[in-house]
Amino acid sequence: GENVEQHPSTLSVQEGDSAVIKCTYSDSASNYFPWYKQELGKRPQLIIDIRSNVGEKKDQRIAVTLNKTAKHFSLHITETQPEDSAVYFCAASIGNTGNQFYFGTGTSLTVIP
């Protein structure tokens, strides 16, 4: 089955610095890679996603890159703010069907003011 690895598990950055979270996957049929942000006790919220026909996508301070050959994708947050502090999960679709995903183990990001 799919195996999604996520690193690092915890990350602390100074406000204004950049944060990078990396994920690798094993299923070459995966074609959709969303990233979720989860604040304590709340639901995961989709923050950005990328499909396998695209190498990079950017939305304001957030960007995601995908390397299909190497089977890894990364989340980049620039100019971090304290409100970016949360747990971030990457996910990879199980093949190219439906809405089933394998989730990464999560990265707890702390932005220090």
Added chain:
Amino acid sequence: GAVVSQHPSRVICKSGTSVKIECRSLDFQATTMFWYRQFPKQSLMLMATSNEGSKATYEQGVEKDKFLINHASLTLSTLTVTSAHPEDSSFYICSAGISNTGELFFGEGSRLTVL
């Protein structure tokens, strides 16, 4: 975006009782919904896939008699934790997706505490 609502958000029950959690897709129909369990500071663990009009598909290690799933309509799936015990205490989250886009939307989560 699409909305998925989950109820109740918090429930406290005595050991041995059963608890039902509802997951509703409010503005779209979902033939498939997913149930997850999340321990503190850990990732989402897929428990089962709920299929409208048919039996749920459980992940390995998840007891189907313990966690009953019913998906009677295109907008509602329920998870019943039967004969709950303290080790069942956890954060349970459902999700549903729009199949033609692959996007997944999560419910608010339900925190179960079994005394």
